[in-house]
Amino acid sequence: MVSDRINGLAAILAAVRAGAGITQPLLVERVGLGRSVVAQRVAELEAAGLVEGAGFGPSSGGRAPRRLRLCAGRGVVLGIDVGATGLIVGVADLTGRMLASRQRAIDVAAGPKAVLSLAESLAAELLEPRRIPVWAVGVGVPGPVEFRTGLPIVPPIMPGWDRYPIRRRLRARFGAPVWVDNDVNLMALGELHAGGEPAGHMLYVRAGLGIGAAIVMDGRLYRGANGSAGDIGHVAIPEGGAIICRCGNIGCLEAVAGGAALVREGRLRSPRLAAIPGLRPHHVVEAAENGDTAARDLLHRTSALLGGTLATLVSFYNPNRLILGGSLAPARDHVLGAIREAIHKRALPLATRDLRIEVATLPEEVSGVTGTAHLALDEVFSPANLEIWLPAGSPDQVPQNVW
């Protein structure tokens, strides 16, 4: 178990990270520790070079309290967001603000060596002009990951990546701790940190080429026993019939409501869409926005199919927010109605009473790479990890080479 001191430091860091400009009196309220303990812990974080003053807050009679913020420039974190067809590498400061990024088209099926070599050279370009230590690396991949070890496990669309030691390779390359997670969890994390409000119990659903979900419980990602929680692309759905999925099973959600189905049906139903070479889901969304009624109907139908599965998950999980991300999200007006209808038709009144159903505020590429940075920061600043790299009386430790 982590000591009270470390728990206090972690709680204060979390509050400073969530609300830059917070004052000590507000920290006392938020963190629930006494004034003198908060003052002592803040002094410790200042001595460690993690927190600094930045102006003054409103006075409540006496001396105006200092505003506190993270020493954002003490280090950087590296985010590597591997998608099925694209790679984004970014460098962020300790608040998660993206300082610079690079994007390249890839094929994830080219395997881990090719993809990670490219990621490493993009990272080197980004890091070269900055003489700042890399504190941690966050990595997202489009497949199931055993979170504890960072290993992809039998990932369906990532041949060659099964149990590839991503963590060991990148730790050796950058001399910093590495965490790996699946792409949907990272999009949810990016969205969580972008949102101004507490997230409660949230379901983040990515509807794009693939379909996946991320589970947020009391504002924190829930990953399940092995890290595969949220993997809903290949659940069987009532409307699935005998359609064969790329996974080999029949009647999967993704086979019916995923991007490949959207493209296939789009070609059949809309002459305008059939004329687009290399048709992709975002083309269907654009056509719907531009008044193509066949595209609108198709989005409506796809959303209703997705909504059927979401009704099951809402009944089971009883979230208070459902966020739709992925390439369907920009078609807000053509998808949310059908999803809401499907959920309200099936789920109990109690399960939907406080449920808000919305589209993501960030485009998926942005939430993904932002999420990789926040993954790294959430882990570096977690109580269990703070205890490792922030030992008592070693204020100039940084979290390198300790994992």
Add this chain to the structure above:
Amino acid sequence: MVSDRINGLAAILAAVRAGAGITQPLLVERVGLGRSVVAQRVAELEAAGLVEGAGFGPSSGGRAPRRLRLCAGRGVVLGIDVGATGLIVGVADLTGRMLASRQRAIDVAAGPKAVLSLAESLAAELLEPRRIPVWAVGVGVPGPVEFRTGLPIVPPIMPGWDRYPIRRRLRARFGAPVWVDNDVNLMALGELHAGGEPAGHMLYVRAGLGIGAAIVMDGRLYRGANGSAGDIGHVAIPEGGAIICRCGNIGCLEAVAGGAALVREGRLRSPRLAAIPGLRPHHVVEAAENGDTAARDLLHRTSALLGGTLATLVSFYNPNRLILGGSLAPARDHVLGAIREAIHKRALPLATRDLRIEVATLPEEVSGVTGTAHLALDEVFSPANLEIWLPAGSPDQVPQNVW
């Protein structure tokens, strides 16, 4: 936020509750507080009459450490388990051990006044010979409950119970705090406290007349944003077709794999079952055990249908234990195989790698009423509630009349 002192007291109480006979050196290990803090908190709990010594543990060189246990007889808790057709009222000591109970046939549709009057008079019979204060009351009902307020919300099979103030009524009657939850959560709670091992991420599924689930996360019940989490009886399933459910929707899990379907199909398929007046699910289970192949096939088919939905939930939630309770559980050998097969066919290798699928160790009536007692005890001894009724320096406070 709760003070460190109360958190420490709650952690020690939880460890003493989980392992009667625990010693102070073991508490230091389990709870992660220092020796002197543990000694101080234990002294406080002894002064409050909550914990007492009971013999001595093995010595590790010096004086043998005392074993500690809860002062089980300081008070009692009352458990009221309302089922669709039966009512069980029990009185338990502070360890959750059932001291006495009464069972009656009821029809929950008779409404809250009739059912709770009966529960109150059964409770009075049980309490009369005992001159011990009732510390708390736990109540289970067969429908969705808003946990925060204890109100049933639009419960499908409980006419007259919608928003009935169970808590207010019973608090006035017994002068003790009252918590209300749905029956499946209580069965899971009873099972959790019966199990010798840590539960991790568990899915408890009740398959009987109705179908429902309870979600355990890190050993604790997860109830969702409003308390309706686990309500899976009326999710749409691929094999649901156009079968009309008692809820008015079509193709619900319960309409196809619930007790009514089992009875209907049993009558059609097995002459032996057709001959039983008032056929119920347990008759099908008994017939299967006695070699009726039609009953066996029917249980296999029903389990496969249930397993299809459980595969979706396993993919989504990634538990490490799935416990099957309810009236199908005694048919272990005729149901677990089909459930395992359905789950392994659909869910990812990572999602099922560490998954154990088992039947409940307790019959549902026992787990239900045991669960109501543990609901009351878990809440009474939770940090947030301890802070209310165990103020500093008032060692003879009991948790009456403070909520």
